Amino acid sequence: MQTSMFVQAFIGGMLIGTGAILLMLFNGRIAGISGIxxxxxxxxxxxxxxxxxxxxxxxxxxxxxxxxxxxxxxxxPGSLLTLTLAGVLVGAGTRLGSGCTSGHGICGLSRLSFRSLIATFIFMASAVVTVSLVRYVF
Amino acid sequence: MKQMITALIAGLVFGAGLTISTMVDPLKVLAFLDIFGNWDPTLAFVMGGALTVYLPIYQFYVRRAQRTLFNEPCHLPQKKKLDGPLLLGAVLFGVGWGLSGICPGPGLANLSQGSTEILVFIVALLIGMISVNRAKRAQ
Known part of the structure; x- marks a missing residue:
């Protein structure tokens, strides 16, 4: 059960990577969803x-x-108030930071970009801290 | 026209991957981010799968050729140095991602689900993007 979940996730991930590299090979563009x-x-x-x-x-x-x-x-999941706040933060944050999970996480890490490596580390850490605060502190 | 067709195909494959990988499920994303609780590592395999495809093709083909398969130039980011907006933006994005479990790709992929919740999230996302674009232009 657990293993088949991991395999499915890996195959899905390979498709994401394939879609992203096709956009580079065909259109010469980084598949960064926030930027696009x-x-x-x-x-x-x-x-x-x-x-x-x-x-x-x-x-x-x-x-x-x-x-x-x-x-x-x-x-x-989530209240409309939370989703509104989260949406604004994701929109503003990805514009300020020039990318999201796809542009920095997949394309940037693959390009061995230092900026993307740092950005990915920071937004992952920030998201982990946020989830922990919401679930265990407040 | 050719550019539109190839981009449509890339988008379809990307979106299929987001759905099959369960990255479109905010509860799954939140469980992955909950490393101090009942951590669900599944989404690490999504990232692993994506890098397994993108990294070698980028490093061995795109980085050297810098051209598309149609022999047109690739548009690659030129910035190399860290700056304030990058760091601040990443922090803010992380807070929003942690609050909702939704990043831009999965958010858009969920649109056809049509609930008030996803529509509110996407409208708020666009407002956040437009606000920053305006502020940048005003500078």
Whole structure:
């Protein structure tokens, strides 16, 4: 049971890596979801259209995997207030920090970028501390 | 047009990976971040799987060629030095990720689920992004 979860996670991870490297091999772009999302709104369709296409694929993919039994969670946990605060922090933080789990975590670490290594370490540590404070202190 | 089709394919594969890996489940993410509690290491395998594919292809092909398979230049980040915004941004992102269990990719992948919760999160995410973009431009 536990082992099959790990195998499934690893295979899913390989697909994430494949999607990311395809975007580099085909489009010459870093697959950083926060950067792609933010820039989709600020660049013209002629140059930035690939961003909307990538995001469209990302959004409709779960509808396809559902056919094979891999579905989205039924519920998103957390109050609307928490989700609002979290959303603003994730949006602002990833813009200020030039990346998120994908851009820094996958692409940046693979590029052996020092900035991405530090950013990944910090946001992981910050997230671990936040979860611990929410669960065990407050 | 070609760029749109290839990006769509990359997005589909990326999104399928997020769903199959269970990275789209905030409870799973929070359990991974809860290292002092009942830690669930599953998501470490997601990162491992992604790096297993991306790292060797990047290092042995992209880094040397710096060109796409269609012989166009790659757009690679040029910044090398640490700076304040990078560090502060990473801290803030981590707090938001820890509060919700949702980072940008899984957040967007969850949109078709259509609940009020995910819509509120995504709208807030966009507001956070736009605010920082505005502040940067104002400087």
């Amino acid at each position: 999302t933010a820039s989709a709104f600020t660049t013209r369709m002629a140059e930035g259209g690939w961003r909307w296409a990538f995001l469209t694929g990302l959004i409709i993919a779960p509808l396809l995997t559902a056919q094979a039994g891999f579905t989205l969670p039924e519920k998103i």
